[in-house]
Amino acid sequence: MKTHQVKILTNLQVSDRYWHMKVDLSEINLTVQPGQFFNIKCDQNVYPFLRRPLSVYRIDNEEKTLEFLYLVKGIGTKRMTNLKKSTNVDIFGPLGVGFRLREEDETILLLARGVGVATLAALAYAAARNGKKVHAILSARHEDDLLATEFLESIGVIIYKVTDEVGNSDVTKVEALIKKISLYSKIDSLYTCGSKRLAKIIQKIAKRDNIPGEIALEEHMGCAMGVCFACVCDIRVGDKIKSVRVCHEGPVFPIEKVIL
Template identity: 30%
Template sequence: MDCIVRINEELGGDFFYLGLEPLEPIADIRPGRFFMVRCSQSADPFLRRPMSVADYKKDGSGFGLLVQIAGWGTSLLSTLVPWDRIDVIGPFGTNFEVPDKARSVWSVAGGSGVAPFLGLVDHTEGHVDHTVFLGARTSELLIYADRLKDRGASVITATEDGSAGEHGLVTEPLIKKLDSGEKPDVIFTCGPTPMMRAVAQIAEAHGIKCSVSLENRMACGFGACVGCVTKKRGEDNYITVCSRGPVFDSFEVEI
């Protein structure tokens, strides 16, 4: 489906935000789901790139993508200007789901992993207390901390070089908050695999339900190429992240 570029905003570091308006409303956009994005009008690059939904309108008339330049395809996307057109397929995959009776949600994000939590905070504001633990290597790579605060979330930041927030890994303030006696109904996490593995282990040790959003490399987006498989926990079977995920219960998959 063709979308019109409404916004291309540089965010610092290698990040930029694309605000898109589809020619027709798109149903079932949810936090954690993703689009397969064509990066140019030519066949180079040939493969689409998977992009997690950031914010979105409930009526499907607009949505945003948080993109980090990581190669040729994303570099091309960074050159788009308002009124350009971009072709997307989707949305695909599972999403983060807040339990009906939940009153407290903690989300742990690393770098571009903050993307799905923008929409999650937007569309649960006033219904749950949301705390976002946001980590990055440096302050330049901390994306959307202020926006999350403006939407009513409590934001706790950590940087590995100590340039903003707590000095260290984002899991450290998470552990401190749990050790203080606070406990959420559910923990969501998205970002680098080692971070998500640590978050899942911490959640399980405290008896807290945890959902993880895996970021395996994808080529097709709907399970045909079997290029994004991950191992099921406690089994020898593998499942495709694009069609069975990307959001999984942490007990379901090996991270």
């Protein structure tokens, strides 16, 4: 775990609220797993003092590049939009525990809400490259916030778009959609990120149908290396409740353990 000064290849606005950054990894050797994240220094100056965690959106080992997809939320991500092509950005990582892609799985289903797709896209890419069939339900407020659809389609992922605007993104409708998908395609594993409300569906289906599932959690982070305990959440271990650090024991957890 260390910080790296990497060159920005592009840092571009991709929709009203979202930006995409691609950095050059040709000078360093990093093994990065889908679901892991980097803690990013958003400005060359001291302020904002704390770095901001961003998941790995895409890793290209041949091209030796790493990509992030980010929602401009507050001061940190706003400052990130000022980072210029050909300058360096300071990234710390890769951090945390990534997703587990089971070799025996033939078909997986991903459920992403909003920028949760940034976290699940790397997993979709890894799964598709391993010859797995990938269904991805992408949920957002508006059509404009449905990100990465072209990229996912280009790698063969079967996309289902649901939005608040259209009125097909509520829990009941998403659950019905998963049921419909599983009628013609046996789902071997489930993955989710971006909404605890939607994650409850995955937790319910995983338990009911005995399907393995994982969730990538997002919590406010301080140090992102397990020291400050700012990102603690509760999980179930046997019949006990245990507090764990999202940055260190997570951010990916087995869905059945997480208290949503």
